[in-house]
Every structure is written in structure tokens, then in C-alpha cells.
Amino acid sequence: MLYIEIHQLFKRKLKIAQIAKHLKINRGTVYKYLGMSFEEAQEYLGNPLQKPKKLDPYRDWIVAWLEEYPHLSAAQIQDWLLERHPNLEIGESTVRSYVKEIREIYQIEKKSIVRHYEAVPEQPMAKQLQVDWGETKQKTIRKKEVKLYFIAFVLAHSRYKYMEWLDRPFTTKDAIRCHENAFRFFGGYTEEIVYDQDHLLSVSENAGDLILTSEFQAYIKDRKFRVHLCRKADPESKGMIENVVKYIKGNFADSRVFKDIESWNVSALQWLDRTGNKNVHNTTKKRPVEVFLVEKQHLQPVSPILSLESNHTVIIPRNINKDNTIRFKSNRYSVPVGTYGSQPDNQVYLKIKQDTLIILTQADGEILAEHKISNEKGRLIKNRNHSRDRSKGIEEIKQSVISSFEKQEDARAYIDEICQIYTRYRRDQLAILLSVIKSDPEWINQALQKCIYEKLYSANDFRDVVNYLSKSNTESISAIYKSNIVPTSKTKIKVTTRSISTYTSILEGVSNE
Template identity: 55%
Template sequence: MKKLEKIALAHQLKREGFNVSAIARKCGVSRNTVYAYLEKDFDTAMEWVDILKTRRKKLDVYQDVILDWLREHPDLSASQISDWLEERCDFWEVGESTVRSYVKELRVQYHIPKILRKRHFEAIQELPKGKQIQVDFGELKVKVTDGRTMKVYVIAFVLSHSRYKYAEWQEKPFTTRDVLRCHENAFEYFGGITEEIVYDQDKLMTVSENGGDLIFTEEFQAYKQNRDFRVYLCRKADPESKGKIENVAKFIKYNFGKNRVFHQIETWNEQCLAWLERKGNYQVHNTIKKRPVEVFALEKPHLRKVSLPLSFESNLNYSITRMVHKDNVIKYKSNRYSVPLGTYQSNEDNTVYIQEEGEKLFIKSSPDGVLLATHKISTGKGKLIKNTHHSRDRSKGIAAYMDTIRKSFQDEKKIQAFLDELYERYPRYIRDQLQVLQKAITQYETFTQQALDICLREKLWSANDFHDVVKHLSTMKGVEEQTPEDELSATSVPKELLKQKAALRDMDSYIKILGGI
């Protein structure tokens, strides 16, 4: 009787003055179906429904086959069944939506529910007052007064303890300078700054995770040092690591911006601030069951005061970026260029920086970082340009990797203690840390044991610290860094480019540690 009820509802809504589009939305059917419903009177509708009950369907011939598939694979989707019917049974006579409806009926009739593999998440303890701000971005299409639609962009801030929010909109995508300006406005709105700020991964702030020692864009690094806050960066494509981030931007977009007519950005931001006072920060929060404005009154004294707003003038030029695909290639000007096997890492930031000089294309891990590959630029289209040495499998298991590193040291107990600390402090980045360590051992083999002793004595628990110490020891002894010959021959790179190094931390901090050595 479900179809009969929909037919009756369509006629009722038509009598009440609803148009066909509105009726289709309310009945959950297409407009063509609504037209068909409205053409039927009650008697015709009854006859039609009876026919539907008894008529044979084209898929009935394959019912037993489909049931066998569903019983064997309860998680099988209707799309896969449609594909299997075409592939295995040469059946093409119905569309995928028809298969979907048929499979849905079979699941109900024969009690074969679809198995969904769910990921389990753990509730997180509430953070103390003044501990953390979370930052989120969003965009929204809005109607303009002349009937057009346009896209506006929002950055949202929320205090983790009180859920007190601030948001700022603009008509163009955010730049790093825009983000920093909005930070200053948020700190002024909150009346202070927290110890930590949480970000989803964004190219406006971060360049690379560098084995756990985050590398930020130059502008953001300078700002972070000036304002002296700690950064928590969520892992890309990992929803569990993003458990701290509330989707506050989505809340603001659909509770403030949806169906609102846009006039100008200044008015829009004024309306948003008024909405925050009236609604966003005043209504009872569903999790803490309190009004954010009331909890914020208790949290505000715990915020650290900030100085006057900063200026963000900058003339920085950024390199062109590309994403490394899972087959370890980048796309550039309609061609594909290889990078070393293992460059792509699942759930990691796979951005690389490219630079074109003459007929050469240079691919780097960061603007001033490691050179990953050099290619001659192809004049064709749709081609794969691949270096032969990029096909070697450089991956190792963590245990085997550690064992290789242990054998490079005279005192295996000391290196084991260092490796244990690395694993405890950088569990998410242990492979990256081992790669940095292996590189330092290869380049400065003579000084590795001495550097290890210093790191253990001074509690420098990072592969990057180890690399800095061993490099400093080598510099003091007048020994230059050695680049393996096979790496030099594998890439035809100009000497002046090979001499470019990534920015390192100030070595003055190690001179005191290394005094007298």
C-alpha cells in the first residue's frame, strides 16, 4: 500500500497548491513519477498497484544467483551486483537503480542485512581552561541580491574547554597572511591565547611533518615563534586523530549562512558576530550541556594575554606544488614523472615541490629540501617519464630497519636505548626518524658513536637532533659531508642545485653542549 499512499499524498498536495517539484521532494520521488501519479485516479491506482504485486520482474530470472552472492558476501553492494550481472551473466537490460531497489527488497524478504564494518572511537577527556583552541576552515555557496550565487570562505575558532566560538568570512580563498590576520582578530575577540592550537593539515601552515619535527611555512613559523604557542597537527585522512576537532565550521555554515542572502562581506561578518552572540555562543551546547558564553566567563582569566595585533606584510614566493600519487608519480603538463618508490605514504602529506629550469624538471620534498628526482621535460602528452632506479624497493620492516642501524654502532646497548626512546616519542613517525638516522650514519660514519654518546648524555631524543650533532662534529673536524656516488650518477643535477640545503636549526645551542670537543 506504500505506492497507493504516495499517489494519494501527491493528489492531496496538488489540491493544496504545491507545485510538482515540491510534491516530488515531499514524496521522495522524481518529478516524472509525480506526473504519472497525478494522471491516475483512485480506481486506476488500485489496479496498477495490484499489477505491480503480481508482475514478473526482469531480475527474477537471476534471483537465486543474486541470493547466493548476498549470502556469501553480505557486504556486497548493489553496484557490485549490477557489475557482476553484466560481467558474469551478460545481463544489461536494467539500470543500476533498478538493481538497487531489487537487492533492497531481497535483503528485507530473506533477512540478509548488509554488514557494515564500523570504526570504534573513544571519548576524550575535557581539556582544562585555557589549554587549547581548535581551528577549522569551510566554504559555502550563497545567494546574492541580484539572484546569482557565489562562494564565500570561513575560518572558525573554538575554545576546546568552553566551546566559545569566533568566525570570520571572506570572498576569496584564504592565504597564509589572511589566516594570521584572522588569528589576531580571534585572540582579540577571546581576550587572549591558549597554550596549544589544533589544526587540520593545511598547506597554508605546514610544509612537511619531517618525521614528527613539523616544518611550517616561513610566515607561519615566524608567527608561531612570535606568539609562542604549541601546534597540534592532525594526521591527514585519519578521522581518529581528528577526534579533538569539532566541526565548528560546518555548524556555522549551516546554522548561520544557509539560505541567507549575501550583500557585502562587511555586513556578512557583522551579521555573523551578532549570530554568535545570539545563537552560536548562547544556546546550550549538546555535549557540555551548558551555554558556551557562561563557561567562557570562567575560562577567560586562564587565557594568556597577547600584545597588540601584528602586521603580516610578506613578499614570499612559493614553489609550484604537486601531489604524489599512489603509484609514485606526479602529474605535470599532461605527463607523469616518477619519484623514488616509497615516496608516496598512505595517510601522509604527499606534497612535493617542483621547479622547471630550461629542459629540466626538479622535484623536491620541500622548497629548500631534499632533491627527490630530476627529469628531462617531455614535449609530448600522456607519457610516463620514469628513472630506472626509481623502481627499486627501498622499504623495510621497522624491526629490520632498526637491526641494520644497530649494526652500524660499536655499542649496541646505547643505540638500542636511543632507538627505544625514538619509538616511544615518535610512534607515528618512527620510519621517518629511522630514515633520518640512516642518512646521518651514511654521511658521517666516523662521528656517529661520538654523536650518540652526546645525545644520550644531553637527552636529545630525535633523529634530527642526532643529525645536527653529527654534522656539527664533522664540521669541527673539517670533514665535509659525503654524498654516495650512486646517488650522484642516478640524477643529472647541476652542482649548484645539489649544494642547496634545507634550513637547519641554529647550531649555537649545540656549542654549549659540545664545549671542549
């Protein structure tokens, strides 16, 4: 009994908030039960001598859920029960009648949520798949709020569904990856896929990302399916997927507590298995999972290997940590020392190829590092070549840097000052200088004089000055090439005039010769 558990925890000196968190109920429920005697609780919960019902063992939980979330539907209650008790066999009508009775006994009024359903013409098997995006705000286990994004798929004939979640807005590559995952989930794909035109071109629920890019068009060409863009406010074309998005928000996501995106996606697939694809559909009066068994045979088969692996590989941006590592799936992977601070916004890009993690400078840039992906958690996966080069002493590295400059005395004074300021990080500072000298040798002498004049004694400052000089000169040259004719009205060139006698003397000299 919930009443007994609350009193036992209270006797163990747990606070009200701790009891509520432990039992996953409202604090008001804890206060209410603590204020009752056992006999009062029995009377409150109804006559214990009445005919027992199948859901009576779960009565306290159902009451607590409804008191905290009055808007919950019987379908959600059933899903929560099955999530906690997978072996429970209970019919939908039984849950509906029991929840209705609970509401009447405890005067828990259900908040009315208006839902709009649109008539959609029946589609033949394997003809059409509808796709849409959505977002929700969820409470976390730390009582904070996080925004989550999802993409939903539904087969128009069987109403068989698939969804995938992210804790950040979708990108084009995410959309392509999720399409491939959905096709594998369905065991094939349809002739036509329906999208909301607004969502493809300017998706408000997708952070405005443009999905219909050249990359996505190339993917469509590879997969050879037809795209249908429905008009704005056209429920006849996309009513099914709109209802699926509402269903996911209102049943799966509603009042669910977020822990991490991996476990959230696992729960989503479990929900599809026990509820989303198992419950009888309101329109077809059939279970999607049963109709899907027939429709699946008519889907176009998914090729095991697609050019997606090479042309549409998922690229994931990642920030570089100060210790020159990046995080991926609860592990840290090393990049060469000096990478932190050398990349724009300290960002690199990850590409996953089978069991290998490839770290790139840009989405299509050079490879910084390659690591075998670890299945463990909390590990540091480090390449020995990424450590500092300790085969050379500080003085040897310093001399190598100094010899790269024209004015070596100035360079020596400048580098000595840096080494004195950054005593503990001399090797790192020199490594950055060597990297700059190697990548942009054309501007290092000019940058040296600028840094000395401005008293910028840092390898990072030196690198920034070199980048500035390189960029400024590139833009200047570009501007000259773009402007073939300089308007005379804008020139301020003074022309020196000479007397006529000057030209006469020159001509006389020429004629005499």
C-alpha cells in the first residue's frame, strides 16, 4: 500500500520531498496520507470488502498519478503500468472503466484537451509514408527543463510508426540518418514520402534548418523515392502524421521525466512496441502491428549498403576541451596537443565509419585523429603521437622557432619573454608558434614586429595577428581584382605640370641627335 510505504519512509526520517521523489508522486499526496490514520486511509480509498478488481493492487499509484497529472488519459495510465509491470495483461476497456471510477470516487476532473481529427483517404499498401518534426519541453531528473526534438514517420496504410529523438535541433545529416533508420525499422520504404512544405523550407519546430538542400536532394536521388510537398494547412494530405505527432506528445512524452537522450530513445522504441503500434487505431479499428505484417511484404527493399556511407556520412560537430580532447559517447578521445585554440570556435567535426571515430578540422577538412570507438564509459582514449614532443628539449625547439624569422634577435627577445610569462606552458606555446610558422610563413615577420610593438606576448596572440594579416591582404587583393576601372571622380592623384620650354629642349635634343 502506498499509505504504508509513505509512513515507513517518514519513520526513517526522510523529508517530504525525498519521499515524493522516491515514490514518484506529488508532495501533496505525501502530506495527505501522512495526515490520515490507517482507518481513514481505508475509508478514503473505498470499502475494502467490495469485489476485488484486477487493477486494485495498482490503485494507489493510479490515484497518485491522476492527482499529480489530472489530464492523463486511460491510455497513458495503461502505458505507464505496462512500462513498470511488463507482464501485466490488461485490456484497454478495463483500464478505461477503472480510471473513470477512480475519477468519480476522488473527484479528479480531467482537463479537456481539444484534438482535431481530419478525414484522410485510404492509401494502398506501400504507397505513402508521411514524415514530420516536433518538439517538447521535458522535466529532467534534476527538476530542470530541457527542450527535445523528434522526427516521426507513419506508413499511411497500416499506421505503423517510427520516431527518433535528439536533444538539439535536427540538421540535414540528422534527417538523412533518421530516414535510413526508419527504413531499416520498417524493412523497406514506400513509393512516395509526404512532407510539410513549410517544415522543409523554414521549420519553426526545427530551428529553421533547411532540410531540402542539395545534400538531401542527392539522397532522394540515391534512394529513388518520390517527394510530395503538401500545402500549408492541408490536413487531407498530412493529417495522419499530424495526429501521430500529437499522439507522441500527448501519450509518450507527456509528464515523462528526461534522464539522457540514449535512454529516452530506448523508451521511445519500447513505447512504440507496447502502445504506439500495438493499440487499436481509432480510425481503422485495427492494430497497426498486425496490418503492417502484410504491408511490409509490399515495401521496396532497403539495400544493405548505400552510397550514404560515403556521400551522406553523419558529421557531428564537437567542442575541443582545454586538455585537447573531445567527448563522444561518455568517453574522451585525444587530438594533437595545440589543437585547442587553433580551430575556429574551438570546434572539430566527427565522422563515424563502422567502428572508427574520425576527427576532422572541418566537415570536409583534413583528418586530425582517428580512434577505434570504445564500448566502455568514462575512458580516455589517447594516441601517443598526440602528446607533446619530448624527444627535443625546450632550447632546441626554441632555436627552431627563432631560425624561422628574418630578424632573429627580435625573435629571440620575443620568445624569451613568452617563455618567462608562460613558464609551465613553454612547450605548448612553442608548439603553437611552430604550427603557425608552418601554415603561414609569409606573414610571420610582419606579425612579429606588430606583436612586439603592441606588446602581445602570447603564442595565441601571435597566431591571431598572422590570421588577421593573411585575411586582410587576401581581401585587399580580391578588392583590386574586382575593381577593373577606378572612377576618376574618386581619385586624388596630383599630376605634375611642366613648362613648354622643358618639352622644347627635349625635342631639340632628339632632333640634334
